[in-house]
Amino acid sequence: MVALKIRKVGNSLGLVLPKEVINRLRTGEGEDVFLIEGPNNTYRLTPFDPVFEQKMEKAEEIMSRYRNTLHVLAK
Numbered sequence: 454m455v456a457l458k459i460r461k462v463g464n465s466l467g468l469v470l471p472k473e474v475i476n477r478l479r480t481g482e483g484e485d486v487f488l489i490e491g492p493n494n495t496y497r498l499t500p501f502d503p504v505f506e507q508k509m510e511k512a513e514e515i516m517s518r519y520r521n522t523l524h525v526l527a528k
Contacts, residue, residue, distance in 0.1 A: 457468045470478075480486055480500040489497045516523060 455474055459466050478500050487499050487502060491497055
């Protein structure tokens, strides 16, 4: 567990993530991270866009369903 302190940044509030957390998230300055609300008032911080992930799952489902058609079209 890592304790974070809320700090004033301009007119907003922000969190500073320690270097170890940044390394574990495999992210860096200027990159997006996503705070996802979970069950029982929990949150998860991730560098992966959950909306993009859902779209990719749907695309993979479509490609799997029409694999033969896509193979013919690729020729």
